[in-house]
Amino acid sequence: MALTNSYLQGVYETVQKRNPNEPEFQQAVYEVLESLQPVVEARPELEKNGIMERIVEPERMFMFRVPWVDDQGKVQVNRGFRVQFNSAIGPYKGGLRLHPSVNASVIKFLGFEQCFKNSLTTLPMGGGKGGSDFDPKGKSDAEIMRFCQSFMTELCKHIGQFTDVPAGDIGVGGREIGFLFGQYKRLRNEYTGVLTGKGLSYGGSLARTEATGYGLCYYMKEMLAYKGTSFEGKTVAISGSGNVAIYACQKATQLGAKVVTMSDSNGFIYDPNGINLDVVKDIKEVKRGRIKEYAERVPGSVYTEGQRPWGTKCDIALPCATQNELNEENAKALIANGCKFVAEGANMPSTPEAVAAFQAAGVFFGPAKAANAGGVATSGLEMSQNSLRLSWTFEEVDQRLHDIMVNIFHTCITAAEKYGHKDNLVMGANIGGFEKIADAMLAQGVC
Numbered sequence: 001m002a003l004t005n006s007y008l009q010g011v012y013e014t015v016q017k018r019n020p021n022e023p024e025f026q027q028a029v030y031e032v033l034e035s036l037q038p039v040v041e042a043r044p045e046l047e048k049n050g051i052m053e054r055i056v057e058p059e060r061m062f063m064f065r066v067p068w069v070d071d072q073g074k075v076q077v078n079r080g081f082r083v084q085f086n087s088a089i090g091p092y093k094g095g096l097r098l099h100p101s102v103n104a105s106v107i108k109f110l111g112f113e114q115c116f117k118n119s120l121t122t123l124p125m126g127g128g129k130g131g132s133d134f135d136p137k138g139k140s141d142a143e144i145m146r147f148c149q150s151f152m153t154e155l156c157k158h159i160g161q162f163t164d165v166p167a168g169d170i171g172v173g174g175r176e177i178g179f180l181f182g183q184y185k186r187l188r189n190e191y192t193g194v195l196t197g198k199g200l201s202y203g204g205s206l207a208r209t210e211a212t213g214y215g216l217c218y219y220m221k222e223m224l225a226y227k228g229t230s231f232e233g234k235t236v237a238i239s240g241s242g243n244v245a246i247y248a249c250q251k252a253t254q255l256g257a258k259v260v261t262m263s264d265s266n267g268f269i270y271d272p273n274g275i276n277l278d279v280v281k282d283i284k285e286v287k288r289g290r291i292k293e294y295a296e297r298v299p300g301s302v303y304t305e306g307q308r309p310w311g312t313k314c315d316i317a318l319p320c321a322t323q324n325e326l327n328e329e330n331a332k333a334l335i336a337n338g339c340k341f342v343a344e345g346a347n348m349p350s351t352p353e354a355v356a357a358f359q360a361a362g363v364f365f366g367p368a369k370a371a372n373a374g375g376v377a378t379s380g381l382e383m384s385q386n387s388l389r390l391s392w393t394f395e396e397v398d399q400r401l402h403d404i405m406v407n408i409f410h411t412c413i414t415a416a417e418k419y420g421h422k423d424n425l426v427m428g429a430n431i432g433g434f435e436k437i438a439d440a441m442l443a444q445g446v447c
């Protein structure tokens with residue numbers, strides 16, 4: 001599909017002019033505007049009230065200096081960001097990413113996507129995102145702590161449990177959230193649910209660690225059931241070996257599939273016997289090492305340097321590493337190898353050309369903002385538990401996560417069908433996420 005609606009073309013041209021040199025942000029906006037064409041045509045009040053012009057412009061974004069001292073006593077300086085994109089349906093909510101590739105474009109694309117994702121969960125959360133170009137790779141625990149404390153020293157002026165609630169993303173897990181929480185508490189002298197993904201001893205939720213990967217598999221389970229099949233006996237290719245990839249691998253295996261690949265930014269491993277997650281967790285969560293060590297430890301597995309896993313024969317692909325990690329050529333290789341189902345665990349891992357290739361070949365494709373919404377949904381459940389001053393059991397949180405993912409799938413199916421694009425989950429996710437935000441913006445006047 002192309003962007004042919006003249007109103008939306010104008011909105012997109014303004015985005016290009018206002019955000020030059022921001023390819024990821026432009027890519028994310030283009031896809032959403034493309035999907036929303038039938039909605040804008042059916043609902044003239046959206047144009048009259050400037051909803052589209054407003055929804056593509058962040059409410060607020062700030063950038064700040066993050067100075068910290070390394071283990072040699074030298075001062076280092078990184079750049080911090082937070083975008084507070086849209087608060088129509090709740091306080092800003094979204095993760096913090098620590099990776100050298102972080103810049104304004106990456107943070108804005110992630111914040112924009114987060115608005116629609118959070119809306120799909122049905123929980124009251126607006127969209128935000130943040131991070132820094134700090135590279136945690138090879139840093140000591142003490143360096144990570146000093147960086148996190150410096151980052152929070154500025155961030156704490158702008159967030160709060162009713163304003164903006166950050167969480168983890170690439171490079172931010174339990175260790176970092178702990179350091180960030182400690183510094184917020186110290187500076188603000190308040191003990192509140194200002195972050196999610198917290199440790200269980202200080203207000204975290206059971207199942208938040210597993211939630212994005214598990215949620216991805218619950219979404220895929222519905223995709224498979226809709227087409228009359230299941231995970232049982234299927235071969236799955238996963239990219240990444242971080243939080244999302246690890247728990248996607250665990251749940252897919254529990255549901256009867258065999259996961260044969262995982263990766264990191266250096267290369268991928270192939271294990272024809274099914275990935276041994278204990279080994280991956282030891283490498284990635286304990287030793288913080290590289291995935292190639294897996295092939296050194298597990299007989300029969302192979303490591304391929306400098307490649308992604310998409311040339312592997314599989315029924316299901318779950319990209320769980322990073323944006324634009326699966327291009328048109330990769331999509332064609334997956335299709336040629338018999339892959340029939342794809343759901344995105346990472347944010348925007350497939351390029352637009354890859355998505356088009358999947359859809360043209362009849363591959364059932366679940367986009368990130370629906371398929372990986374289980375993480376933020378469970379963050380929403382962590383916020384609920386913090387407000388209630390109660391903790392739910394693992395089973396209770398997992399059941400709620402499951403039900404939310406099933407509901408998101410059916411929201412996508414219904415929204416796509418309503419606007420004449422049956423089974424197009426990209427259209428369904430964008431439309432389903434958009435309508436609640438648009439209705440809230442219309443109700444709240446020009447703001």
Ligand SMILES: NC(=O)C1=CN([C@@H]2O[C@H](COP(=O)(O)OP(=O)(O)OC[C@H]3O[C@@H](n4cnc5c(N)ncnc54)[C@H](O)[C@@H]3O)[C@@H](O)[C@H]2O)C=CC1
Pocket residue numbers: 168169170171172212240241242243244245263264265266320321322323325345346347372373375376
């Ligand atoms: N953690 C969460 O709850 C959620 C994460 N996501 C998305 O899932 C993806 C993965 O995040 P996490 O697992 O949390 O992060 P993580 O830091 O635990 O793991 C990131 C993984 O991606 C790999 N990676 C990073 N850059 C890469 C590159 N350029 N090429 C290949 N691999 C690369 C890393 O080696 C690692 O395996 C990201 O796109 C993130 O935005 C989406 C929803 C929620």
Ligand SMILES: O=C(O)CCC(=O)C(=O)O
Pocket residue numbers: 093094095096114117165166167168169196347372373375376377379
């Ligand atoms: O749990 C959260 O608040 C954010 C998760 C996240 O960053 C994402 O959904 O991309």
